[in-house]
Amino acid sequence: MPALSDRHTLTYWRNLYAVHEDPYPFYARLRAEAPVYHNPELDFWALSKGGFIRLLQRRSREAGAV
Incomplete structure (x- = not known):
């Protein structure tokens, strides 16, 4: 399977060589096309913009999750 498929469908396979x-x-394509990416087949999320990552970290701490 491709790491990122053609320009019409974005599919990220994190374990691909x-x-x-x-x-x-x-990473550049994820930031441009899907800064908050979900792969339902492999059931994982990828955040590719620093602002989203910092927001998630802050909210997780506030909720006591981290």
Whole structure:
């Protein structure tokens, strides 16, 4: 399966060798097209913008989750 499929459908496979070999094109596409990405098939979320990550961390601390 492709790490990121064609321009019409964004699918991120975090364990694909190409992602580990050169992750930056994948990260750039995630930031541009899906800054909060969910892969329902593998049941994981990927946050690709710092602002979202900091917000999640802050809210998790406020809720006592971290």
